Structure formats: structure tokens, C-alpha cells
Amino acid sequence: MGGTGEAGRRGDGARRPVGRRPGESGSRDAILAAARDTFAERGFAGATMRAIAARAGVDPSLIRHFFGSKAALFAAAVAAGSDVASHLRDALTGPRDGIGARVADAYLRLWEDPEVGEALRALIRSGVALGGPAEQLLEAIGASDGAPLPLERVLAGTHLLGVAYARFIAQLPAVAALDHDELVELIAPAIQRYLVPDGASRG
Amino acid sequence: MGGTGEAGRRGDGARRPVGRRPGESGSRDAILAAARDTFAERGFAGATMRAIAARAGVDPSLIRHFFGSKAALFAAAVAAGSDVASHLRDALTGPRDGIGARVADAYLRLWEDPEVGEALRALIRSGVALGGPAEQLLEAIGASDGAPLPLERVLAGTHLLGVAYARFIAQLPAVAALDHDELVELIAPAIQRYLVPDGASRG
DNA sequence: ACATCAATTCGCCAGTTGTGGAGTTTCGTT
């Protein structure tokens, strides 16, 4: 299925000079950013190293020079999204009052961070089977502090995951167009009811 | 990234005879089933026609003979999962009492159908941008009967989607191990509260 | 019996993919 090729962000068709560039080039970071974007858009299999290199404005071999292989590049690119759990711990360990809103806010804020958000999209789009962000989120919420209701906490995680999917991946207008605080307010009650069994204290 | 090749479900290494087989071969259906499975496991880009053919026990060219192209095969393979909306209409148009449990039950039952479920997995794994099952589910629930609260209905859809993701795609043990009815009972209240604004009528 | 059509495989092609080797230019250190 012949693609027309990716017009590079930096590549303008003219041959780049060979050899090291003067000063700080930032090529490594450019590659990581391009990889995150491309993996997020097309998934692991659909993203080609040539497309990533073109987007970063470098030669494909430079990717290998820095990262070794496509799999290693993927791992490096999505590293930012690999510890969802730790970012939610604060929100989860706070007082039960308003915990639904706090967790929803923290989770959505995570997705809104450009680096983390693209990494999460890349991970989900690539369908990473084990250790993926979905499992991590769900398990993190479920087993956060040895609470007696891990299952219902996992269900809270599924709701958050579904909201994130609709807002950031499917980009469904109804959900994606909402203001951050608006969305938090809307889903907070449901999260709250899962996290604390008796449905007290509004979001 | 050189794979070792897919050991065919039917292919045993021996050369298959050329020419038409006697009797009903069922090759077309075998191809569709193999395509659904493979697309579900690896996504559109990751699934190769050769892998699908091997899984179905046929020559890759037979796929082209029947379906024309990889894209057309994909479309045919996921057709079963393309009208999520219609299958939920009954559950949504019933009485408000117990609508949460009814919708949750109908939705999960959809995923449990082998044909539909694999089609949905394939669609989500492939990241179909528009018209995908995620959008369809969400929009179907949101706009079902011109109700005054489409947004909150969409949020119910996000929860269901997240549950399905955890149970059928990520296959998170905590959610995947649950009995169907158990799971319905657990999430029904949340769905119910989204679908009817005043949180009346249990499960 | 004969002609027609569908099912099926084989071999091939042009393009793409990830990877690797070899060379060139600059940086950092001594």
C-alpha cells in the first residue's frame, strides 16, 4: 500500500550535509518526539523508522545510532508514560472527601501533558499486551493502598480509561470539546462512588 | 523485524494440491475468521495477508481472489462489529427502570459473541479513526432517542468502553475473570445514574 | 461429451522495511 511518504518537519528535500553539526542539534530529542507522535498516530507496526526519521529531520541511521533498534526506540519514546501509577498515588492517598474529583483531575491532567499523553496514546494504539498503560492504571488504582475493595477501584479505572479513550484517542467531539474542569465535574461522582463504597461527599 | 512465520491452523507444511477442491471447502469463511483473529491480535498494519492465509490454511492469492485487497478484507472481516448501535437500541428504548443493567448486559453480550467481539477488537486495535466502534457506541448511546441529556449518555458509553477494553482487550485478570452477570451487576448502578439523571431504581 | 465458470495454487514483481557497514565532520580532551 504505497504511501506518499512523510513530509519532514525539518526535511525540505535538500540534501543535508554529512558529518557532525556545530553546536547542540537536539537531534536525539527530536527523534524521541517524532517517534512518540508517529507511534501514537499509527501504532508500533504502522510507524516506520523512515517516517520517524523524516519527521525528525534526520537520517534513519541516526535512530539506530542512538537507540539501536525500533523496539528500543519505542521503549525510550514511551518511557514518559510508563509510570502512570506514581502520578496518581498522591490523589489516591488523600482524604476520601472529594477523592473522585481529585483522581479524575490528576488522571486527565496526565493525558494533557504533551509528552505523557503522546506516550500513552502510543502505548494504547500499539496494543502493548503486558505492562501497558491500561493495565498499569487499572492495577495502580486497584491495589493502591491495600484497601478492602480493589475490584471496585479497578472499575473506577475502567471508567477513566474509557473517558481518556473517547477524549484523546477517538477524539469524540462530545467529550473532546469539553473543558477540563467541566469533564472532571461530570465524571467525579461516578468515580467517587466506586472509590468510597457509601456514596457520600460530592465531587 | 523477521517473524518466524505463522504456523497455519490447517497448514501442515505439505504442499496443498492445486485446483478446486471437491465439496464445500468453507475457505471463504475460514479466511474471514482468520482475518478477524489476526487483525484483532496485531492490528491492521501488523497483520499480514500471508499470516492470515496461513492461519486459514489457504494460499494468499485466494484472499485476493475473494476480497480484492487487504483493506477490503478488513472491511469484510469487521462488518459484524459495524452496527453496535442497532444491537443496543432495544435495551436503550425500554423502560427507565433497570436500564443500566439492561444496557450493560446487552453491550457486554455483544463483545462475548465470538464474531462480533473479534471484529470489535480488530477495529479498536487498528485504531480506525472515524466510524470506529468506539465512536459508534458513544454516539449511539448519546443520541439514541433525542433525550435531553446526550452528554451524560455518552459518558455512560465511555464507562462501558473502558470496561470492555479492560475485559476483552487488555484482559486484566480482575475484570476478565468476573462472571458476566457479576460484572453487569457491578457496573449497572453507574450506568443507570448516567442514563437517568435522578439515581432511582437499582440494578 | 463438451464448454463454461469458480476455486485454488504457483511464481513473480516492484516497493518497503529494519538493519548494518563505511565514510565524513565536529566536539572534547590532552
Added chain:
DNA sequence: AACGAAACTCCACAACTGGCGAATTGATGT
């Protein structure tokens, strides 16, 4: 000033990809 290491590109390759034409075999209608 010399020199090793790092950044960077070009070229090539072997494998794989989707797609296609052609040949072979069986089923079906007349």
C-alpha cells in the same frame, strides 16, 4: 596540535509486503 569519541549521512542488503498474471483442477449446465 593531535587524537579519540561522538554525531551524522550515504549506500546496500536481505527479508518481507501487497498485488498480479497464469496455470491447474474440479463443478455445473447443456
